[in-house]
Amino acid sequence: MNHIAFADQPQESMHHPQGFFSKYVWSLDHKVIAIQYGVTAIMVGVLALVLSGLMRLQLGFPDTFSFINPNTYLQFMTMHGMIMVVYLLTALLLGGFGNYLIPLMVGTRDMVFPYLNMLSYWTYLLSVIVLMASFFVPGGATGAGWTLYPPHTLLPGTPGHELGIIMMLVSLGIFIVAFTMGGLNYVTTILQARTKGMSLMRMPLTLWGIFTASLMGLLAFPALLVAAIMMMLDKLAGTSFFMPALMSMGEAIDHSGGSPLLYQHLFWFFGHPEVYIVALPAFGMVSDVLATHARKNIFGYRMMVWAIVIIGGLSFVVWAHHMYVSGMNLSFGFFFATTTLIIAIPTAIKVYNWVLTLWRGNLHMTVPMLFAIGFIFTFTHGGLSGLFLGNVAIDVPLADTYFVVAHFHMVMGVSTVMVLFAAIYHWYPLISGRMFNTALGKWHFWVTFVGTYTTFLPMHYLGFLGLPRRYFSMGEAAYVPESAHSLNAGISISAIIVMLAQLLFIANVIWSLKKGPRAGHNPWGATSLEWQTPDVPPKHGNWGEKVPEVHRWAYDYSVPGVKADFIPQNMPSEAVEMEDDSPQGERS
Amino acid sequence: MSLIAKLTEKSWEPAHTGVMHAGPGQPQTSKKIALGIFMVIISVLFTLFFLTFITHSQYPGFQALAAEPWSPFYNTGRLWMNTALLVGASVAIHAALISARRGAQGPTLIALVITLFFSAQFVIAQIWLWRHLTGMGYGFTTNPANSYFYLLSAIHALHLLGGVAVLVRATWLNWQGTALARSAQSIKLCASYWHYLLALWLVLFALMTASPETYNTIAALCGLEVDL
Numbered sequence: 001m002n003h004i005a006f007a008d009q010p011q012e013s014m015h016h017p018q019g020f021f022s023k024y025v026w027s028l029d030h031k032v033i034a035i036q037y038g039v040t041a042i043m044v045g046v047l048a049l050v051l052s053g054l055m056r057l058q059l060g061f062p063d064t065f066s067f068i069n070p071n072t073y074l075q076f077m078t079m080h081g082m083i084m085v086v087y088l089l090t091a092l093l094l095g096g097f098g099n100y101l102i103p104l105m106v107g108t109r110d111m112v113f114p115y116l117n118m119l120s121y122w123t124y125l126l127s128v129i130v131l132m133a134s135f136f137v138p139g140g141a142t143g144a145g146w147t148l149y150p151p152h153t154l155l156p157g158t159p160g161h162e163l164g165i166i167m168m169l170v171s172l173g174i175f176i177v178a179f180t181m182g183g184l185n186y187v188t189t190i191l192q193a194r195t196k197g198m199s200l201m202r203m204p205l206t207l208w209g210i211f212t213a214s215l216m217g218l219l220a221f222p223a224l225l226v227a228a229i230m231m232m233l234d235k236l237a238g239t240s241f242f243m244p245a246l247m248s249m250g251e252a253i254d255h256s257g258g259s260p261l262l263y264q265h266l267f268w269f270f271g272h273p274e275v276y277i278v279a280l281p282a283f284g285m286v287s288d289v290l291a292t293h294a295r296k297n298i299f300g301y302r303m304m305v306w307a308i309v310i311i312g313g314l315s316f317v318v319w320a321h322h323m324y325v326s327g328m329n330l331s332f333g334f335f336f337a338t339t340t341l342i343i344a345i346p347t348a349i350k351v352y353n354w355v356l357t358l359w360r361g362n363l364h365m366t367v368p369m370l371f372a373i374g375f376i377f378t379f380t381h382g383g384l385s386g387l388f389l390g391n392v393a394i395d396v397p398l399a400d401t402y403f404v405v406a407h408f409h410m411v412m413g414v415s416t417v418m419v420l421f422a423a424i425y426h427w428y429p430l431i432s433g434r435m436f437n438t439a440l441g442k443w444h445f446w447v448t449f450v451g452t453y454t455t456f457l458p459m460h461y462l463g464f465l466g467l468p469r470r471y472f473s474m475g476e477a478a479y480v481p482e483s484a485h486s487l488n489a490g491i492s493i494s495a496i497i498v499m500l501a502q503l504l505f506i507a508n509v510i511w512s513l514k515k516g517p518r519a520g521h522n523p524w525g526a527t528s529l530e531w532q533t534p535d536v537p538p539k540h541g542n543w544g545e546k547v548p549e550v551h552r553w554a555y556d557y558s559v560p561g562v563k564a565d566f567i568p569q570n571m572p573s574e575a576v577e578m579e580d581d582s583p584q585g586e587r588s
Numbered sequence: 589m590s591l592i593a594k595l596t597e598k599s600w601e602p603a604h605t606g607v608m609h610a611g612p613g614q615p616q617t618s619k620k621i622a623l624g625i626f627m628v629i630i631s632v633l634f635t636l637f638f639l640t641f642i643t644h645s646q647y648p649g650f651q652a653l654a655a656e657p658w659s660p661f662y663n664t665g666r667l668w669m670n671t672a673l674l675v676g677a678s679v680a681i682h683a684a685l686i687s688a689r690r691g692a693q694g695p696t697l698i699a700l701v702i703t704l705f706f707s708a709q710f711v712i713a714q715i716w717l718w719r720h721l722t723g724m725g726y727g728f729t730t731n732p733a734n735s736y737f738y739l740l741s742a743i744h745a746l747h748l749l750g751g752v753a754v755l756v757r758a759t760w761l762n763w764q765g766t767a768l769a770r771s772a773q774s775i776k777l778c779a780s781y782w783h784y785l786l787a788l789w790l791v792l793f794a795l796m797t798a799s800p801e802t803y804n805t806i807a808a809l810c811g812l813e814v815d816l
Contacts, residue, residue, distance in 0.1 A: 196611035
């Protein structure tokens with residue numbers, strides 16, 4: 001039997017792990033691996049959050065904290081960015097939610113390559129360990145900024161230019177290997193292991209988001225790998241792929257003929273799709289949360305699917321909008337501005353469809369729903385400032401100012417985190433079998449939602465003033481008015497309040513694991529397959545004796561004439577209970 | 589059902605009750621898909637390397653490896669010899685596949701061992717070639733063109749060694765007398781990978797031995813020419 005993929009095995013033939021280690025540590029079960037990914041990513045994300053708090057302390061109250069100096073500030077900034085984008089968001093959305101939800105939503109017992117899946121997590125953990133170790137090597141972690149642009153990344157004057165950068169590049173390389181193993185699994189499982197009746201267009205949008213993002217990751221991460229390998233060789237072997245001839249500290253360096261611009265192209269060929277690798281799973285998950293809690297089918301399902309795929313494709317031809325100030329040819333600027341603005345079309349379709357899903361819906365203002373609606377606000381906000389920056393003429397004066405910081409935090413930081421919270425609260429009852437505390441959850445939402453606005457909205461104004469990002473201290477510059485300093489202090493206070501509010505979330509998750517009321521079966525009345533498992537939380541093998549069969553799409557909510565306000569995907573038409581006065585089959 | 593038909597399906601219509609998706613595919617198909625995607629990833633990786641190589645070829649100081657009669661790859665004899673080894677490996681693994689499909693265990697095993705032998709020989713010959721280049725003064729860091737040759741051939745060899753690890757397992761299973769049908773499935777995947785790596789090597793070969801004029805033409809076609 002060992003040559004039959006795990007996904008296809010009947011329940012009775014599956015090997016159920018017995019010992020603690022095989023069950024919870026070296027587990028092949030996608031749910032355990034998902035939780036391992038999730039917990040590791042959240043832990044490393046909390047560290048990145050603390051780093052941002054330290055940066056805000058320095059910016060809001062300069063010359064107050066002696067343990068933050070220009071070098072440590074740059075290290076905090078670099079590690080905050082890299083951890084948040086790669087090690088938290090990518091890992092949690094795809095490694096965490098992807099792992100948990102794919103087999104359950106497609107109706108199979110596990111990933112098609114469970115062993116590779118386990119290997120993917122342990123490789124990811126290794127990349128995190130190497131990254132964390134870089135804090136402790138001589139010279140500390142790299143402080144080159146998360147983009148790691150050469151030549152300054154490798155030159156004296158940048159913190160961590162010796163060992164820190166090597167550790168960072170090694171860690172990224174390991175992460176990419178881990179992601180490739182995971183991504184191959186996610187894509188193949190969705191293509192191959194869908195249960196009977198689960199056609200592509202019956203899949204919940206969560207799966208479409210994860211599927212497209214995984215494919216994009218598999219195609220985009222090689223660019224980062226290429227850049228990392230070549231930079232590593234510049235650093236260790238003395239090649240000149242990226243390092244030009246230049247004087248450093250009064251001496252000519254040993255390199256000549258390299259092109260720093262080439263690195264920027266490679267980095268952003270990965271970097272821009274990465275935005276959507278993070279955003280698309282979030283788009284998918286928020287669609288499902290909105291539809292479930294509005295008790296309404298998602299508006300324009302087919303358009304939503306196409307928008308995900310089109311956004312995924314377009315995101316590979318916009319990368320150089322991150323490089324408008326690098327001295328590129330004007331016609332290139334025109335091309336990339338045009339492609340960038342075209343992305344706004346499918347994105348806007350999605351936003352309209354989310355709003356139209358809410359329109360006249362039976363809105364249940366649960367905690368996941370609050371976060372999902374919060375996302376529509378923050379994403380629209382961040383998306384609109386993106387329209388400014390997509391235009392070359394507006395981007396040039398705003399480049400490297402706090403306007404950019406405000407934009408990308410709203411669009412891919414806050415928005416994605418809003419969806420992550422919506423998703424965690426939404427699927428928590430399934431994963432843990434318990435309900436969380438609603439009051440704590442609502443406090444968590446309101447402080448986070450209002451707090452992120454009071455943090456990032458004023459940054460747009462600082463950007464208009466011309467305040468540069470990545471500076472340790474603004475100093476006494478004529479263009480920086482006193483009010484900007486006060487604003488900075490205000491931003492810092494609000495950021496720290498938001499940071500502390502996350503303790504409510506952590507406390508809620510931990511407390512509810514033991515003390516939360518039992519969730520029971522399908523507490524939200526959702527249609528998709530993951531809620532239809534015989535056990536909550538689902539046991540090893542997910543489906544008991546028989547895998548489910550799918551009879552409909554994932555959005556049969558409030559169907560006219562039907563007694564219940566939802567019809568699970570695995571319910572055959574003849575089993576649907578109709579209202580007494582409604583003849584069967586009139587539900588269209 | 590075609591992809592277009594799949595993507596234009598109106599899955600929300602209540603009349604739409606027919607089961608269109610038959611259920612999970614075969615494990616062997618999953619492996620084939622995964623290998624296909626993996627080869628696409630490797631292709632992306634090498635395409636990006638090639639593009640950066642072409643960009644570098646436009647900078648002053650870049651010395652193409654086949655530019656002048658005294659350049660190391662002006663005479664491509666050694667490279668052809670290495671290529672012949674990889675072709676040998678590819679032919680041998682194909683022979684193994686045919687034998688496995690016919691159910692002939694002995695010839696399959698012999699062909700697999702020959703594949704492993706040729707593959708190992710190829711890697712050794714590549715190392716020998718590097719030593720030869722270094723001996724001629726074309727070191728890793730002396731010119732970007734050299735750096736690219738060492739780097740790309742090393743990454744190609746690493747991918748081959750990864751394949752060798754899988755093939756050793758397949759050979760072991762064959763030796764142990766595992767059902768030939770199963771072993772043929774593994775050999776089929778390995779054969780696709782070997783042919784792919786041969787094709788990749790041929791592209792790499794062509795790129796490294798091309799003339800500066802060819803680089804300029806490719807650069808112009810890709811919009812990568814640099815005005816300095």
